[in-house]
Amino acid sequence: MSKAAPAKKPAAPPPGCTLDINDPKVQSAAIRIQASYRGHRSRKELKEKGPPRVLQPLQDVVLIEGSAAKLSCRISAFPDPFIRWSKDGKELRDGPKYRYVFEDPDVVALVVRDGELADLGQYSINVSNPFGECSDSARILVEVPAKIKKGPDNTKARKGTTVTLTAEILGEPPPDVGWTKDGLDIEEDDRVYYEIGSTNTSLTIRRATAEDSGKYEVYVENSLGMDQSFARLDVS
Numbered sequence: 001m002s003k004a005a006p007a008k009k010p011a012a013p014p015p016g017c018t019l020d021i022n023d024p025k026v027q028s029a030a031i032r033i034q035a036s037y038r039g040h041r042s043r044k045e046l047k048e049k050g051p052p053r054v055l056q057p058l059q060d061v062v063l064i065e066g067s068a069a070k071l072s073c074r075i076s077a078f079p080d081p082f083i084r085w086s087k088d089g090k091e092l093r094d095g096p097k098y099r100y101v102f103e104d105p106d107v108v109a110l111v112v113r114d115g116e117l118a119d120l121g122q123y124s125i126n127v128s129n130p131f132g133e134c135s136d137s138a139r140i141l142v143e144v145p146a147k148i149k150k151g152p153d154n155t156k157a158r159k160g161t162t163v164t165l166t167a168e169i170l171g172e173p174p175p176d177v178g179w180t181k182d183g184l185d186i187e188e189d190d191r192v193y194y195e196i197g198s199t200n201t202s203l204t205i206r207r208a209t210a211e212d213s214g215k216y217e218v219y220v221e222n223s224l225g226m227d228q229s230f231a232r233l234d235v236s
Contacts, residue, residue: 051132072109146175151229
């Protein structure tokens with residue numbers, strides 16, 4: 001009977017090939033691997049055929065004039081769905097103004113560029129595939145600094161006539177509006193008064209007299225800014 005050969009000691013790993021599970025870098029790598037695996041499982045689960053579903057709905061957003069806004073939601077759909085966006089019931093085409101965006105792996109979005117007051121409204125997404133469809137909607141709220149788009153014109157009038165000074169205005173939230181004459185607030189009565197509409201304001205002077213001659217100012221102001229414009233009235 002021969003003697004058993006002595007057990008060999010395991011060879012030491014080459015330098016740089018050991019892992020310290022307490023090393024923060026090793027722990028961070030493990031977390032990334034786990035996250036990647038969960039993402040793989042999530043994408044695999046999306047491959048189950050069926051009607052689309054909204055997993056995370058759209059949210060209202062505020063659009064500042066001149067900037068861009070993005071509406072986004074998370075969906076589940078397989079086979080790949082057909083996406084259609086609309087504003088106030090009218091379909092929006094993918095282009096320079098409206099961009100359809102598809103984000104990894106199940107987020108769809110609409111980017112609205114060059115914001116203006118006309119972009120205010122209700123936006124909807126419709127998601128469909130051969131097994132069915134789903135939809136969701138949200139509002140874009142537009143904020144525009146108060147401004148005078150067109151100020152009143154310098155005017156000459158005869159005594160006893162009716163004079164109207166008009167200005168085109170805009171702003172969201174709707175601005176406060178006021179009129180002054182020679183730097184003083186106008187006190188309204190049945191002869192001199194002003195009206196404020198959604199896009200314009202007008203000052204009316206009935207039975208004009210020479211004393212009505214002067215420098216008139218219209219001003220608008222909201223939480224985002226203010227603007228003013230002047231006009232000269234001469235009554236003779």
